[in-house]
Amino acid sequence: MYDYELVVIGSGPGGQKAAIAAAKLGKRVAVVERGNMIGGVCVNTGTIPSKTLREAVLYLSGFALRDLYGASYRVKSDITIADLMIRTQHVVGREVQVVRSQLLRNHVDLLQGSAGFVDPHTLRVTGEGRDTSTVTAGKVVIATGTRPARPPHVEFDDEHVLDSDGVLHLNHVPNSLVVVGAGVIGIEYASMFAALGSRVTVVEQRAQMLDFCDPEVIESLKFHLRDQAVTFRFGEEVSKVEVSDRGTVTSLVSGKRIPAETVMYSAGRQGVTEDLHLEKAGLEADSRGRIKVDGHYRTTVEHIYAVGDVIGFPALAANSMDQGRLAAHHAFGEPARELAGLQPIGIYTIxxxxxxxxxxxxxxxxxxxxxxxxxxxxxxxxxxxxxxxxxxxxxxxxxxxxxxxxxxxxxxxxxxxxxxxxxxxxxxxxxxxxxxxxxxxxxxxxxxxxxxxxxxxxxxxxxxxxxxxxxxxxxxxxxxxx
CATH class of the missing domain: 3.30.390.30 (FAD/NAD-linked reductase, C-terminal dimerisation domain)
Known part of the structure; x- marks a missing residue:
């Protein structure tokens, strides 16, 4: 007899929906999550704060009304990080309450701490005070999400050189910014800081950006970003970043050097799996920390499932929610229709x-x-x-x-x-x-x-x-x- 019929590791979109779906099937369910990360990366450092930040930027910068009132129009002339963060912190706080309430309302136990496998059916939960406990589970869903990947040759100091999570902890709006990587996250933040008036330079190894989108649309986006004083350096690779009291200098392999107050790396995402001790459960992750699953989100171990960003593409919150729901249904033999192949892609640039x-x-x-x-x-x-x-x-x-x-x-x-x-x-x-x-x-x-x-x-x-x-x-x- 197991302590729980299902234990979900992670309370992000995928984990939350997996737990609730199983609970509605009448199963005994628990979710393991670190105390300061209820709602997962999505609520605390990813989708919700970044999109809330974007809304704050749009409003305070007056960007949407500049065609009506002139290019110099702003709701607030001197926009500070505090101005931006007050709205973000409010929304994140409310979303954490919503997630916690939904889990409790469905009688899902919330175990606060970090989980790691002891064996395929046993997890050790380590709390913030290093106190530990073990729980057993008939089924397990891994929904630990991802974090920003940090290239090993780059020295991050979270002040002058940072990743996308570090943006939320800036103490002021930088006058100039180098964004390394023209993927979705990089371009979203580049457009936000450009709207705030920062001089932004985007460095990308590839010859173009967002090549999965319609070329005419992306050309329009580049035109508007250039109109906001964004400079693009395509086909360029960063060799090193030097930091001094005055800011940073980003050196490119081609010999170009770009001075800027801050550098933000957007080098993809890394699965948060290194502390799970997957080998004790008979699992392994790839070099990016991702776990392989089949069409029913089941791993190579029959009773262990994985959903969300930790399984890779498309790594979107909307998809993760349905993946979690379907994984729970498959785990307990509940009939479930697969997701329709027609799914939208949204990029929250400005x-x-x-x-x-x-x-x-x-x-x-x-x-x-x-x-x-x-x-x-x-x-x-x-x-x-x-x-x-x-x-x-x-x-x-x-x-x-x-x-x-x-x-x-x-x-x-x-x-x-x-x-x-x-x-x-x-x-x-x-x-x-x-x-x-x-x-x-x-x-x-x-x-x-x-x-x-x-x-x-x-x-x-x-x-x-x-x-x-x-x-x-x-x-x-x-x-x-x-």
């Missing part, structure tokens, strides 16, 4: 980027004929009202059956708007639905109507052209009058 479905490059490689419909926020009354004259929405539509193949959005509320297209695609809908339906006016959602009419007219023109009778050959003799 401005936002989001898409769902196929890109133009993917359709071209697959020889799928398509047409494009585009709506620009500056043509929408709502776009003018909110001061967003740069946003755009692009629809990719099949010219064979008019089904919606992809939706790509750039601008205000992109991560919300994308769900309309996702729903239509998920139901196998066509662009005709958008043409024939009425949407609220004035709204940004109206962009779907505008883009739908754009692509509808293009497809109609193609159909008219291809169905028109062939012109008569001028060399054909006229018929005889006889």
């Amino acid at each position: 401005p936002e980027v989001s898409y769902c479905g196929a890109t133009e490059a993917e359709l071209t490689r697959s020889s799928v004929p398509y047409e494009i419909g585009v709506a620009r926020y500056r043509e929408l009354a709502r776009g003018q009202i909110i001061g967003d004259t740069y946003g755009m929405l692009k629809l990719l539509v099949s010219t064979e059956d008019r089904t919606l193949l992809g939706v790509h959005v750039f601008g205000t509320n992109a991560t919300d708007l994308v769900h309309i297209g996702q729903a239509i695609m998920g139901c196998g809908g066509t662009v005709d639905y958008l043409v024939d339906t009425v949407l609220n006016y004035p709204t940004l959602s109206e962009a779907y109507k505008v883009a739908a009419l754009d692509v509808y007219n293009k497809i109609r023109a193609l159909e008219v052209f291809t169905s028109a009778p062939a012109p008569k050959d001028d060399l054909t003799p006229a018929p005889s009058a006889e």
Whole structure:
């Protein structure tokens, strides 16, 4: 007889949903989490604080209203870290309470401390005072998440040279910043500090950034970041970072040297698995601390599952929640439908980027004929009202059956708007639905109507052209009058 039918290691999105799903199945469940990390990385150092910080930046910097009131417009002229953090700390505190309440309401025991395997069914929980206890479990879900990867050749001091977690502990807004790595996290923070007025330089080894997104959208994002004085150094590698009392100097392999007050590394994420003693459970992690699972989120040990960022791609909070729920159902033999393959991607830069479905490059490689419909926020009354004259929405539509193949959005509320297209695609809908339906006016959602009419007219023109009778050959003799 085990102490618990399920023990979940980690209370982030995946762990929390796994625990609650099992509890609703009537199982005895416990979650092991460090006392200061209720809600996991998502709530404390990742998604929630970074997105709350972004909202604070947008409001205090007056970024969204500069087209209306001028480039110098700000809600507060001298924005401090304290101004930004007060909102972040408030939201994080409330989210911690929500997570704790949900676990308790579902009768999930919360064991505070760090977990490590003693054997495949036994875990040792070490508290902050180094006091230890052991618990046994019939099933285990590992949901420990990730932390920022730190290259071994870089000396981090969390003041001048820091990672994305360290941004939340800055004591002032830097006048200049070098961001090493143009992935999602790096570009999100680069855009935030650029909106605050920092001179930002982005260094990236690859020839381009966010190459999984629509190239036209990313070009628009780069244009707006450059307009905010962001400098890009693509195809460049950092050789060393020197720190002095005056700040930092980042040396590139090409010989360039970039002075800046602060350097932020965004070098990917590392799975938090080194203290789990996986070998005692018969498991192992790869070089990035990730655990391999099958289609049911089960590891190579039959009763141990893993979900969330610790299993790798897509490493998104939204996906992790459903992974946790499904893992609990699979663990206890509960019927469960798998996640739909159609899932949105959201990038919380300033401005936002989001898409769902196929890109133009993917359709071209697959020889799928398509047409494009585009709506620009500056043509929408709502776009003018909110001061967003740069946003755009692009629809990719099949010219064979008019089904919606992809939706790509750039601008205000992109991560919300994308769900309309996702729903239509998920139901196998066509662009005709958008043409024939009425949407609220004035709204940004109206962009779907505008883009739908754009692509509808293009497809109609193609159909008219291809169905028109062939012109008569001028060399054909006229018929005889006889």
